[in-house]
Amino acid sequence: xxxxxxxxxxxxxxxxxxxxxxxxxxxxxxxxxxxxxxxxxxxxxxxxxxxxxxxxxxxxxxxxxxxxxxxxxxxxxxxxxxxxxxxxxxxxxxxxxxxxxxxxxxxxxxxxxxxxxxxxxxxxxxxxxxxxxxxxxxxxxxxxxxxxxxxxxxxxxxxxxxxxxxxxxxxxxxxxxxxxxxxxxxxxxxxxxxxxxxxxxxxxxxxxxxxxxxxxxxxxxxxxxxxxxxxxxxxxxxxxxxxxxxxxxxxxxxxxxxxxxxxxxxxxxxxxxxxxxxxxxxxxxxxxxxxxxxxxxxxxxxxxxxxxxxxxxxxxxxxxxxxxxxxxxxxxxxxxxxxxxxxxxxxxxxxxxxxxxxxx
Amino acid sequence: xxxxxxxxxxxxxxxxxxxxxxxxxxxxxxxxxxxxxxxxxxxxxxxxxxxxxxxxxxxxxxxxxxxxxxxxxxxxxxxxxxxxxxxxxxxxxxxxxxxxxxxxxxxxxxxxxxxxxxxxxxxxxxxxxxxxxxxxxxxxxxxxxxxxxxxxxxxxxxxxxxxxxxxxxxxxxxxxxxxxxxxxxxxxxxxxxxxxxxxxxxxxxxxxxxxxxxxxxxxxxxxxxxxxxxxxxxxxxxxxxxxxxxxxxxxxxxxxxxxxxxxxxxxxxxxxxxxxx
Numbered sequence: 001x002x003x004x005x006x007x008x009x010x011x012x013x014x015x016x017x018x019x020x021x022x023x024x025x026x027x028x029x030x031x032x033x034x035x036x037x038x039x040x041x042x043x044x045x046x047x048x049x050x051x052x053x054x055x056x057x058x059x060x061x062x063x064x065x066x067x068x069x070x071x072x073x074x075x076x077x078x079x080x081x082x083x084x085x086x087x088x089x090x091x092x093x094x095x096x097x098x099x100x101x102x103x104x105x106x107x108x109x110x111x112x113x114x115x116x117x118x119x120x121x122x123x124x125x126x127x128x129x130x131x132x133x134x135x136x137x138x139x140x141x142x143x144x145x146x147x148x149x150x151x152x153x154x155x156x157x158x159x160x161x162x163x164x165x166x167x168x169x170x171x172x173x174x175x176x177x178x179x180x181x182x183x184x185x186x187x188x189x190x191x192x193x194x195x196x197x198x199x200x201x202x203x204x205x206x207x208x209x210x211x212x213x214x215x216x217x218x219x220x221x222x223x224x225x226x227x228x229x230x231x232x233x234x235x236x237x238x239x240x241x242x243x244x245x246x247x248x249x250x251x252x253x254x255x256x257x258x259x260x261x262x263x264x265x266x267x268x269x270x271x272x273x274x275x276x277x278x279x280x281x282x283x284x285x286x287x288x289x290x291x292x293x294x295x296x297x298x299x300x301x302x303x304x305x306x307x308x309x310x311x312x313x314x315x316x317x318x319x320x321x322x323x324x325x326x327x328x329x330x331x332x333x334x335x336x337x338x339x340x341x342x343x344x345x346x347x348x349x350x351x352x353x354x355x356x357x358x359x360x
Numbered sequence: 361x362x363x364x365x366x367x368x369x370x371x372x373x374x375x376x377x378x379x380x381x382x383x384x385x386x387x388x389x390x391x392x393x394x395x396x397x398x399x400x401x402x403x404x405x406x407x408x409x410x411x412x413x414x415x416x417x418x419x420x421x422x423x424x425x426x427x428x429x430x431x432x433x434x435x436x437x438x439x440x441x442x443x444x445x446x447x448x449x450x451x452x453x454x455x456x457x458x459x460x461x462x463x464x465x466x467x468x469x470x471x472x473x474x475x476x477x478x479x480x481x482x483x484x485x486x487x488x489x490x491x492x493x494x495x496x497x498x499x500x501x502x503x504x505x506x507x508x509x510x511x512x513x514x515x516x517x518x519x520x521x522x523x524x525x526x527x528x529x530x531x532x533x534x535x536x537x538x539x540x541x542x543x544x545x546x547x548x549x550x551x552x553x554x555x556x557x558x559x560x561x562x563x564x565x566x567x568x569x570x571x572x573x574x575x576x577x578x579x580x581x582x583x584x585x586x587x588x589x590x591x592x593x594x595x596x597x598x599x600x601x602x603x604x605x606x607x608x609x610x611x612x613x614x615x616x617x618x619x620x621x622x623x624x625x626x627x628x629x630x631x632x633x634x635x636x637x
Contacts, residue, residue, distance in 0.1 A: 110451075113449070113450045114450055115450055115451065240464070240467070240473075241464075243453070243457070243461065244461055244464055246449060246450065246451055247449050247458075247461070248444075248447070248449070250408075250411075250413050250442070250444065251442070251444060253411070253412070253413060253433055253436075253437075254411060254437060254440075254441065254442035254444075255437055255461055255462065255464045255465065255517070256433055256434045256436070256437025256438070256464055256465035257433065257437075257464060258432075258433040258434075296451070296452075300452070300453075300454065300457075301451035301452055301453050302453070302457060
């Protein structure tokens with residue numbers, strides 16, 4: 001009994017008390033459960049692969065690299081390369097990209113006060129595709145494909161936003177329309193580049209557009225972590241402010257949250273990580289739209305919880321999809337196909353069964 | 361004593377169309393002030409200018425002795441709370457979460473919301489009798505309930521000044537009276553309230569002061585007794601209204617109803633009638 005009360009005290013001191021009906025313990029527990037789910041998914045995913053390596057060997061290799069007393073002597077070079085140089089960066093990259101897209105989706109939906117906005121609807125993907133294609137075709141002009149993809153992805157969102165911004169307001173319908181307009185302009189420009197590109201460049205562009213984790217390396221992980229992790233933390237920290245922002249600009253102002261300032265920060269960060277994710281692995285649909293929805297069904301709409309939960313769920317989901325993509329058949333299936341095949345019916349189901357609870 | 365809210369010579373144009381042409385009025389601390397006027401007279405714009413949602417071109421607004429042009433969004437939210445007309449947010453926040461949002465300007469820390477803040481939100485819910493619907497999604501409530509929730513949120517915000525945009529527009533009769541009683545009670549605690557309303561009876565029964573707007577300007581301001589008169593109402597509504605006194609209470613009636621009533625013999629009516637000029 002004393003132990004139990006002691007625990008309650010601890011929760012209360014942490015501020016997660018049940019008092020006044022604001023129960024937060026179960027939400028925290030769900031967050032922890034999602035973290036466990038993500039960890040288990042990662043743990044299982046690294047044991048799957050086209051090349052059959054025993055579970056013990058896989059974890060032997062991981063331990064050898066992670067622990068200071070690691071010993072690679074008993075492991076073949078081939079196994080080591082497959083697990084440590086191919087599988088693990090790929091698994092981590094899938095988690096990172098899933099996290100980034102889901103977080104960005106939650107933030108975009110909150111900022112634009114529309115649960116059907118996804119990171120790509122404002123043209124990030126088309127912009128990034130154009131940037132990447134430019135980087136591929138004009139190698140000398142653009143130092144890095146990622147950088148130019150990011151640049152044009154952000155540019156597309158900025159253009160869509162300012163196109164829709166009339167008299168200090170950004171009506172949702174106008175915003176979505178301008179996203180479609182900007183997106184189609186960039187798509188047309190991608191087509192021009194494809195049309196004029198050399199065969200080798202064309203091949204590269206097509207591969208890039210299909211999206212996938214085929215070329216995942218540790219370098220990608222090293223590039224993404226230092227940007228996605230702090231961006232995620234900042235957006236999470238702004239979770240409560242995002243709740244306020246989702247009530248509308250005037251109310252946000254009346255409640256002491258400057259909508260221009262905080263929306264700018266949030267949209268810039270969400271665009272940053274979306275562009276980065278897209279520029280690294282190409283266009284992967286549905287994660288950014290679906291994960292925030294699924295999260296709201298589990299945890300309610302409070303963005304302090306939606307953001308981390310969507311991130312973890314997004315990481316797990318994309319990892320499951322990518323693991324299926326690389327193991328279902330002997331040839332690899334582009335991961336975007338799997339996320340869509342699993343995702344689209346799920347959203348349809350949500351709309352038919354719980355549409356009113358989610359969409360109000 | 362400096363007034364809690366002082367608006368001086370406020371001008372605002374949308375493009376070239378003037379919306380406010382030199383509006384000036386004052387509200388003392390603890391006063392419940394009604395803002396009354398026909399549709400399109402500039403009430404909403406006046407609200408938005410006072411709340412810093414719109415940048416006005418000329419004039420000053422001071423709240424609690426401070427010029428609002430010098431106040432940032434956060435410090436503004438500690439002085440004035442705003443109750444908008446009810447609307448549906450896109451996400452199904454629980455009613456208690458919406459009320460808790462009122463604590464935002466006073467929240468400290470990043471993730472944690474203190475027990476004291478939750479208690480304040482809970483008290484505000486109690487005050488408006490909303491405890492039973494506290495765990496229902498806000499966007500599934502009826503319009504009237506949502507309006508009460510927004511009122512609770514403003515109370516939880518604990519500001520010395522409160523602006524309400526037609527707080528009773530979506531409410532049934534008993535809830536309308538209830539909201540006015542709550543506003544009176546809040547005003548008694550020392551909070552200054554500016555509420556715009558389209559019901560001349562409400563402002564004349566419940567307000568300490570009434571400001572009447574017409575054609576982008578203040579037509580008249582003062583006590584309800586001096587302001588809600590047939591002359592003023594006829595000026596803004598073009599001969600639609602008549603004002604009668606039933607004992608102590610003043611009643612604004614549609615003119616034809618009032619005339620029909622006047623034609624009745626005195627004793628059948630059983631009440632004293634006096635024509636008010």
